[in-house]
Amino acid sequence: MSLSAAELAALVGGKLEGDGAVRVSGVSGLERATPEHLSFYGNQKYKQQLADTKAAIVFVPDDAPPRGNKTYIHVPNPHLAFARASQAFHPKKVHAPGRSSKASIHADAKVDATATVMDFVTVSAGATVGARAVLYPGVFIGEGASVGADTVLHANVAVLDRCAIGARCLLHASAVIGADGFGFALDMAVPEHVKIPQAGIVRVEDDVEIGACSCVDRATTGETVIGRGSKIDNLVQVGHNSTVGQLSILCAQVGLSGTTELGQGVVLAGQVGVAGHLRIGDLAKVGAQAGVMADVEDNTVVLGSPSMPSRDYMRSVAGFMKLPELMRELRDVKKRLEQLEKESKEKKP
Numbered sequence: 001m002s003l004s005a006a007e008l009a010a011l012v013g014g015k016l017e018g019d020g021a022v023r024v025s026g027v028s029g030l031e032r033a034t035p036e037h038l039s040f041y042g043n044q045k046y047k048q049q050l051a052d053t054k055a056a057i058v059f060v061p062d063d064a065p066p067r068g069n070k071t072y073i074h075v076p077n078p079h080l081a082f083a084r085a086s087q088a089f090h091p092k093k094v095h096a097p098g099r100s101s102k103a104s105i106h107a108d109a110k111v112d113a114t115a116t117v118m119d120f121v122t123v124s125a126g127a128t129v130g131a132r133a134v135l136y137p138g139v140f141i142g143e144g145a146s147v148g149a150d151t152v153l154h155a156n157v158a159v160l161d162r163c164a165i166g167a168r169c170l171l172h173a174s175a176v177i178g179a180d181g182f183g184f185a186l187d188m189a190v191p192e193h194v195k196i197p198q199a200g201i202v203r204v205e206d207d208v209e210i211g212a213c214s215c216v217d218r219a220t221t222g223e224t225v226i227g228r229g230s231k232i233d234n235l236v237q238v239g240h241n242s243t244v245g246q247l248s249i250l251c252a253q254v255g256l257s258g259t260t261e262l263g264q265g266v267v268l269a270g271q272v273g274v275a276g277h278l279r280i281g282d283l284a285k286v287g288a289q290a291g292v293m294a295d296v297e298d299n300t301v302v303l304g305s306p307s308m309p310s311r312d313y314m315r316s317v318a319g320f321m322k323l324p325e326l327m328r329e330l331r332d333v334k335k336r337l338e339q340l341e342k343e344s345k346e347k348k349p
Contacts, residue, residue: 001025003088005057005071008038011088012081014059018071022056027086030055040082059085095134109141112149130167142178148206163218166206172234173212178202181217181224181240181258196220198240205229211236211252220258227264239276251288263298273305287313 003011006020028037030046033055040059041050050058057071059078075081095116102119105111111129119137123129127141130149138156141147145159148167153159157171160178165171183196200219204226210216211234216224219241226232227246236250239258244250248266256262257276266280269288280286281298291305303313 001089003038003085005073008057008085009073012059012073012075012084014073014075014081015062016071016073017066018068020071022071024056026089027082028055030058038082038085040078042078097132103135124161136173145178154212160218163202163204165204166208166228168207169204170209172210172214175210175212176215177204177210178218179215181220183220183240183258200224200241202226205246208232214238217258233270245282 002023002025004020005016005018005022009016009020024038025036028034028039030039030041030049030053033039033053035054035056037055038057039053039055042061057073059075059081060072061078062074062076064072064074073081097114097116099105099111099117100119100121103117103121105117105123106125106127108125109123109127111117111123112131112133114131115129115133115135117123117135121135121137121139123141124143124145126144128146129135129141130147130151132150133147134152136153136155139153140158142159142161142163144162146164147153147159148165148169150167151165151169153171154173156174158176159165163178165177171177178201180198183198184193185196187194198218198220200222202216202218202224204216205228207229208226210232213234214232214236216226216238217240218224222241224238224241225243226238227244227248229247230244230249232250233252235253237255238244239256239260241258242256242260244262245264245266247264248262250268251270253271254268255273257274259277260274261279263280263282263284265283267285269286271289272286272292274280274292278292278295280292280296281300283299284296285301286292286296286307287303287310289305290303290307292302293306296302296307301310302308303310304316
C-alpha cells in the first residue's frame with residue numbers, strides 16, 4: 001500500500017508543508033530512509049540527519065521553521081504521529097476463527113466461537129476465552145482462568161489457574177502469568193524453608209502488553225495487578241502482591257520484589273530493581289540500573305543505586321569522577337604536612 005502526504009496529514013491531524021501528492025509505501029528512521037519512506041524528527045541532536053535524510057515525507061514539530069526542500073507534516077508530537085502512521089502501514093494480522101483438532105479444550109471450558117485456537121493449545125476446565133482472542137501454539141490456560149476479547153497470546157504463554165487477562169492485551173512468547181510467588185518461612189529446627197501457599201491470583205487489566213519470557217507472580221493472598229494500558233518489556237519479573245499502576249512502562253530486566261506499588265504512569269528503565277513493600281509515586285521515573293530502596297514521591301526522577309534524586313546523583317557522579325585527582329592532592333598534602341612536622345621537630349632545641 002502507499003499513502004500520500006495529504007492523506008497522512010489528515011490521518012494524524014497535521015499541517016502539510018510541501019507537495020501533498022507525494023506518496024510513500026513505508027516508514028523508516030531518518031538515517032536509513034529512502035524516497036519511498038516516511039520518517040520523523042523530534043530531537044535536535046538529529047538535526048544533521050534531518051538535513052541529510054532521503055525520506056520523502058517527514059513529521060516535524062509544530063514550531064519547526066519552514067524548509068521548502070522537502071514535504072513536511074507539522075504535528076505537536078512527531079513520535080506519536082509516526083506511531084499512528086506506522087500502524088496504517090502495518091495493520092494487525094487477522095486470524096480466521098476456529099479450533100485446531102490438535103488443541104485440547106476441556107468440556108467445561110468456554111471458548112468463544114470467534115476465537116482462534118491453534119495447535120497444541122490447552123484450555124483447562126472452567127476457563128474462558130473471549131471473542132476474537134488468538135491463542136498461538138503451545139499456549140496453556142489453567143483451570144478457571146480467563147482471557148478477554150481481542151487478546152493475543154503468543155507461543156507457549158502460560159496463564160495459570162484462576163488468573164484473569166483483560167481485553168485487547170498482547171502477551172509475547174513464553175510469558176508466564178500466575179506462577180507461585182516466592183514465599184518461604186525458615187524453620188531452623190528441621191532445618192528447611194517452608195513454602196507459603198500462594199493462594200491469590202494475577203489480574204491483568206485491559207490493553208496491557210507483556211514481553212517475552214516475563215513473569216508476573218500470583219499473590220500470596222488477594223491479587224497481583226497489572227493496570228490498564230501498562231507496557232512490560234521482555235525479561236521482567238513482577239513479584240507477588242505487587243500493583244503496577246495504569247499506563248506504566250517497565251523496561252527490560254526490571255525486577256519488582258513482592259508487595260511493590262507503582263502509581264500511574266511510572267517509568268522504570270532497564271534493569272531497575274525495587275525492594276519490597278515500597279511505593280513509587282505517580283509519574284515517577286527511575287533511571288537504568290537503579291536500585292530503589294525507599295519510597296519515591298510523585299513526579300520524581302531518581303537515579304543510581306541506592307537511588308537518589310537525579311540532581312543529587314549527578315553531583316555525586318561528578319564528585320566521584322574527581323576522586324583520583326583528589327586522592328593525588330591528598331597524598332601531596334600529606335607529604336607536605338609530614339615534611340613540615342619533620343622540619344618543626346628539627347628546629348626545636
